[in-house]
Amino acid sequence: MDVVPLIEPNGIGSATVGIRMEARTSVRQRLTRLIKRVLRWSLLGIFGYFCILLLGLIPVNNDFRAANTGIQIYIVSNAVHADIVVPKTTSVIDWSEEFRFSGFFKDINNSHIAFGWGDRKFFLETESWDDLKLSTAANALLLPSSSCIHVACVHPDSYRDAVAVTISQEQYKRLVEYIGKSFRLNNDGEYFQIPGEAYSTNDAFYLSADRYHLLNTCNSWVGRGLKSAGVKTPWFSPMPKSPTLYIENEQIVK
Numbered sequence: 226m227d228v229v230p231l232i233e234p235n236g237i238g239s240a241t242v243g244i245r246m247e248a249r250t251s252v253r254q255r256l257t258r259l260i261k262r263v264l265r266w267s268l269l270g271i272f273g274y275f276c277i278l279l280l281g282l283i284p285v286n287n288d289f290r291a292a293n294t295g296i297q298i299y300i301v302s303n304a305v306h307a308d309i310v311v312p313k314t315t316s317v318i319d320w321s322e323e324f325r326f327s328g329f330f331k332d333i334n335n336s337h338i339a340f341g342w343g344d345r346k347f348f349l350e351t352e353s354w355d356d357l358k359l360s361t362a363a364n365a366l367l368l369p370s371s372s373c374i375h376v377a378c379v380h381p382d383s384y385r386d387a388v389a390v391t392i393s394q395e396q397y398k399r400l401v402e403y404i405g406k407s408f409r410l411n412n413d414g415e416y417f418q419i420p421g422e423a424y425s426t427n428d429a430f431y432l433s434a435d436r437y438h439l440l441n442t443c444n445s446w447v448g449r450g451l452k453s454a455g456v457k458t459p460w461f462s463p464m465p466k467s468p469t470l471y472i473e474n475e476q477i478v479k
Contacts, residue, residue: 281461
């Protein structure tokens with residue numbers, strides 16, 4: 226007797242249907258395994274990052290004491306960004322000479338200069354919180370990106386909760402050297418200004434050679450500056466407010 230294969234109403238054999246079902250099941254299993262693997266590595270990455278943050282809180286320059294006489298600098302920090310604010314003119318350096326080819330220094334009477342390093346796209350496209358885009362913030366944190374330095378003529382009294390600390394002239398020289406090396410230079414050996422980019426008439430943006438990412442933030446830049454000057458600060462400080470965590474007898478400018 227001849228065996229007649231089962232034929233489904235749509236004309237497809239049961240064996241073929243079974244193969245397709247197995248294929249679909251296999252695809253679902255692969256996707257499930259992939260999702261679990263991604264989640265596992267993501268959780269491990271987050272855990273590792275927080276471990277680095279905790280280890281980074283170990284202080285360096287433990288013997289630092291604020292100088293009785295010297296040069297007072299300020300660290301200005303908000304929920305996201307941080308700046309180093311220094312006097313415009315001291316016996317160590319006259320910053321107006323460093324920016325003599327920049328128009329924003331003309332007719333500026335403010336006594337201090339604020340230096341802030343960060344993601345270039347974030348800086349140029351986010352003048353205020355109303356301008357913040359989720360895509361810009363995500364790109365700045367998750368992908369290594371180009372950076373720039375924001376330089377502004379300011380007065381410390383215009384900031385809220387600025388942390389002031391007095392350092393010696395020698396320490397300030399090291400800080401000045403650190404700040405200067407953060408700039409990218411043009412063919413004339415001058416700081417490379419980004420043309421046409423500014424928030425107002427008292428500031429400008431300059432190119433920087435470093436890359437911005439989750440482990441190298443504006444706060445990290447400030448922390449390394451303090452470290453280079455011999456100020457007690459965390460070994461690794463990518464989070465807001467962390468660079469000034471160990472500054473003792475600090476003065477808060479209200």
